[in-house]
Amino acid sequence: MSSRETVLGRIREALTDVPDTETHDTVTVPCAYRDSHADADVTGLFMERAADYRATVTRTHDARAAVTAAFERHALTRVVVPAGFPDEWLPSAGTWQRLCDEPPLGVQELDTASGVVTTCALAIAVTGTLVLDAGAGQGRRALTLLPDYHLCLVRADQIVGDVPEALRRIDPRRPLTLVSGPSATSDIELQRVEGVHGPRTLDIVVVEPEGQDMGCAEPKCARAERPTVPLFPGGPQERPVRTRPR
Amino acid sequence: MSGTTADSLVWLGTPSFPEAARTAVADGRLRANLRGATRTIRARRSTLAAELSDWEELRTSAAAVKRNALRHLDTHLIRLEAAVTAAGGTVHWAADAAEANRIVTGLVAATGEREVVKVKSMATQEIGLNEALATAGIRAYETDLAELIVQLGDDRPSHILVPAIHKNRSEIRDLFRDSMAAWGRPAPEGLSDDPAALAEAARRHLREKFLRVKVAVSGANFAAADTGTVAVVESEGNGRMCLTLPDTLITVMGIEKVLPSFADLEVFLQLLPRSSTGERMNPYTSLWTGTTDGDGPQDFHLVLLDNGRTATLRDTVGRQALACIRCSACLNVCPVYERTGGHSYGSVYPGPIGAVLTPQLAGIEHAPSLPFASTLCGACYDACPVKIDIPEVLVHLRARAVDSKRGPVPTAEALVMKAAAATLATPHTLTAAQWVGALGGRLLSRQGVLRSLPGPLAHWSRTRDTPAPARGTFRAWWRRTHRQEGR
Numbered sequence: 001m002s003s004r005e006t007v008l009g010r011i012r013e014a015l016t017d018v019p020d021t022e023t024h025d026t027v028t029v030p031c032a033y034r035d036s037h038a039d040a041d042v043t044g045l046f047m048e049r050a051a052d053y054r055a056t057v058t059r060t061h062d063a064r065a066a067v068t069a070a071f072e073r074h075a076l077t078r079v080v081v082p083a084g085f086p087d088e089w090l091p092s093a094g095t096w097q098r099l100c101d102e103p104p105l106g107v108q109e110l111d112t113a114s115g116v117v118t119t120c121a122l123a124i125a126v127t128g129t130l131v132l133d134a135g136a137g138q139g140r141r142a143l144t145l146l147p148d149y150h151l152c153l154v155r156a157d158q159i160v161g162d163v164p165e166a167l168r169r170i171d172p173r174r175p176l177t178l179v180s181g182p183s184a185t186s187d188i189e190l191q192r193v194e195g196v197h198g199p200r201t202l203d204i205v206v207v208e209p210e211g212q213d214m215g216c217a218e219p220k221c222a223r224a225e226r227p228t229v230p231l232f233p234g235g236p237q238e239r240p241v242r243t244r245p246r
Numbered sequence: 247m248s249g250t251t252a253d254s255l256v257w258l259g260t261p262s263f264p265e266a267a268r269t270a271v272a273d274g275r276l277r278a279n280l281r282g283a284t285r286t287i288r289a290r291r292s293t294l295a296a297e298l299s300d301w302e303e304l305r306t307s308a309a310a311v312k313r314n315a316l317r318h319l320d321t322h323l324i325r326l327e328a329a330v331t332a333a334g335g336t337v338h339w340a341a342d343a344a345e346a347n348r349i350v351t352g353l354v355a356a357t358g359e360r361e362v363v364k365v366k367s368m369a370t371q372e373i374g375l376n377e378a379l380a381t382a383g384i385r386a387y388e389t390d391l392a393e394l395i396v397q398l399g400d401d402r403p404s405h406i407l408v409p410a411i412h413k414n415r416s417e418i419r420d421l422f423r424d425s426m427a428a429w430g431r432p433a434p435e436g437l438s439d440d441p442a443a444l445a446e447a448a449r450r451h452l453r454e455k456f457l458r459v460k461v462a463v464s465g466a467n468f469a470a471a472d473t474g475t476v477a478v479v480e481s482e483g484n485g486r487m488c489l490t491l492p493d494t495l496i497t498v499m500g501i502e503k504v505l506p507s508f509a510d511l512e513v514f515l516q517l518l519p520r521s522s523t524g525e526r527m528n529p530y531t532s533l534w535t536g537t538t539d540g541d542g543p544q545d546f547h548l549v550l551l552d553n554g555r556t557a558t559l560r561d562t563v564g565r566q567a568l569a570c571i572r573c574s575a576c577l578n579v580c581p582v583y584e585r586t587g588g589h590s591y592g593s594v595y596p597g598p599i600g601a602v603l604t605p606q607l608a609g610i611e612h613a614p615s616l617p618f619a620s621t622l623c624g625a626c627y628d629a630c631p632v633k634i635d636i637p638e639v640l641v642h643l644r645a646r647a648v649d650s651k652r653g654p655v656p657t658a659e660a661l662v663m664k665a666a667a668a669t670l671a672t673p674h675t676l677t678a679a680q681w682v683g684a685l686g687g688r689l690l691s692r693q694g695v696l697r698s699l700p701g702p703l704a705h706w707s708r709t710r711d712t713p714a715p716a717r718g719t720f721r722a723w724w725r726r727t728h729r730q731e732g733r
């Protein structure tokens with residue numbers, strides 16, 4: 001008998017108390033939790049929460065200006081730009097060199113690049129998370145891993161409230177990376193140290209369409225000036241109990 | 247149960263819990279390290295859990311998802327196997343530790359490589375994979391910072407989440423200075439004990455391995471049966487390195503980790519980081535489904551591990567321990583863990599969850615003292631994001647432990663329990679026994695504590711300081727005081 005049959009046989013033997021009439025797709029589980037813990041201002045919340053992880057977050061109408069400022073601030077010279085990243089968001093040529101991943105860059109080249117600039121698939125407000133799915137403008141996973149600096153552009157309409165909505169919108173068949181701040185460890189006396197193996201610096205630019213009122217547009221302003229809105233004004237909202245068939 | 251299950255899961259040759267705990271409690275530095283660490287993380291967890299007004303509802307759903315997944319485990323594993331295979335992965339089944347080690351060793355050998363990078367994984371520790379690989383001439387490099395500390399020190403993990411919680415910064419600095427060179431790039435000259443400097447030294451030490459090594463081994467936090475998606479939750483980026491850069495990825499996953507659907511992750515990705523590190527979300531979560539052309543390992547193997555899990559599943563009370571998502575919240579709130587540390591449990595799985603999981607996975611005869619390593623205060627149950635009733639399982643296993651020792655000659659404990667059952671059965675005998683106890687106990691006690699009890703109780707009392715019985719019985723006191731009130 002194969003180990004597969006052995007293990008499956010042992011499981012079935014162990015579960016004799018489960019009635020035959022019950023099957024995996026007739027079982028239901030209670031889902032009384034909230035679909036979102038975000039308030040109406042998802043952009044503000046996303047900025048506040050991402051800044052909490054010590055990512056630098058900027059909000060702008062002018063993506064190119066923000067990207068140019070970031071390149072200058074970090075004195076980036078060799079920057080990885082994945083295929084599909086909008087050209088109009090890049091600084092005009094001059095002081096920096098563009099590294100394309102076609103043909104694929106070697107790990108040494110990626111390791112010595114001064115940074116990478118990408119878009120994202122989605123962002124999650126409550127957790128301050130970027131969702132990367134290796135789509136256009138993001139490239140394969142190694143591109144956002146080896147360079148020590150990551151600049152990520154998020155269109156305001158890509159920000160969703162909370163985790164459940166994000167998971168409903170993403171395609172599980174794509175390689176996915178959820179990024180919440182720069183890499184960190186708390187392994188030594190539980191003291192948080194930012195930047196272990198992933199990029200040690202994460203900058204985020206939220207791009208608003210023209211004509212949108214943005215409030216404050218300075219870096220990191222989100223945490224400093226945004227009034228603390230209680231997450232649940234008036235107590236928990238009632239959500240109907242969703243019982244998912246499975 | 248095969249011998250190999252117990253061999254790596256329970257550290258043979260280590261003292262039983264009561265003996266180990268006595269030594270640990272006497273170690274002032276260890277206690278200080280532990281107290282500081284568990285307090286910090288406890289405070290963070292409760293703040294972040296309180297931030298979600300529907301925390302209880304999330305726990306209820308998580309518990310239900312896990313329990314239902316276990317009730318149809320065979321079906322979900324078959325679904326998972328089909329989905330992973332369809333996405334380009336290969337699924338292997340391992341009935342026990344020895345078989346899992348054989349499979350992984352064979353897969354690494356087939357690549358022709360002699361070294362692997364590893365993502366922190368409880369399952370591979372449980373099966374003793376590193377030792378098995380070493381026997382086959384393959385070097386395994388732990389890449390999680392705490393696991394690196396444990397590996398360099400030839401030490402053992404003492405916490406699920408922060409395996410080196412028992413070491414402080416200067417101990418870690420000394421270890422890096424003395425041992426890093428033997429494993430690759432040495433620690434820099436004049437290394438300080440600043441955590442940032444230590445993390446930087448680890449970054450440099452591991453970087454060349456990430457760029458060079460062609461095979462990675464990981465565990466899995468979750469796997470979705472409908473899509474075949476596997477999830478690894480981490481902080482440092484060492485996980486992403488291992489899951490992304492090598493050509494071959496081998497993931498060893500306990501069969502209980504399967505979730506019915508990808509959508510279920512919406513519950514666990516909210517509960518796990520908050521319960522574990524006390525963050526809204528951990529820095530990196532990787533989710534992958536089979537293989538993807540041009541991105542990440544082109545050869546993916548998923549090893550489904552039983553190793554005592556089906557035996558645990560058979561016990562209708564004990565099986566809830568299989569719902570554990572290894573967040574470690576129960577360790578951080580446990581008064582016993584805080585004082586004894588993880589090593590006293592003598593197992594890969596320490597703390598309250600270890601006390602219920604280890605004896606079940608390894609067989610209760612291999613860890614008979616663990617179900618007693620608790621005060622039954624219930625803090626673990628309150629903290630557990632998947633609502634495992636650890637006290638209930640502990641009590642249940644205590645009975646089994648006593649039963650398992652009941653050979654031809656009854657043990658002292660069995661006799662006492664039997665006597666207690668008889669005594670408690672009728673109020674008259676209880677009253678009589680209490681009077682005898684009150685008188686006898688006074689005669690034996692010093693400063694209100696009984697050091698050793700007579701006769702069959704001697705063995706039991708060796709590991710406990712029994713308070714001396716009160717001068718009178720509660721029932722006598724009640725009669726006396728309430729009569730005075732005119733009753």
Ligand code: SF4
Nearest residue numbers: 570571573574576630
């Ligand atoms: S038993 Fe519960 S609290 Fe303890 S590690 Fe497992 S999931 Fe976390």
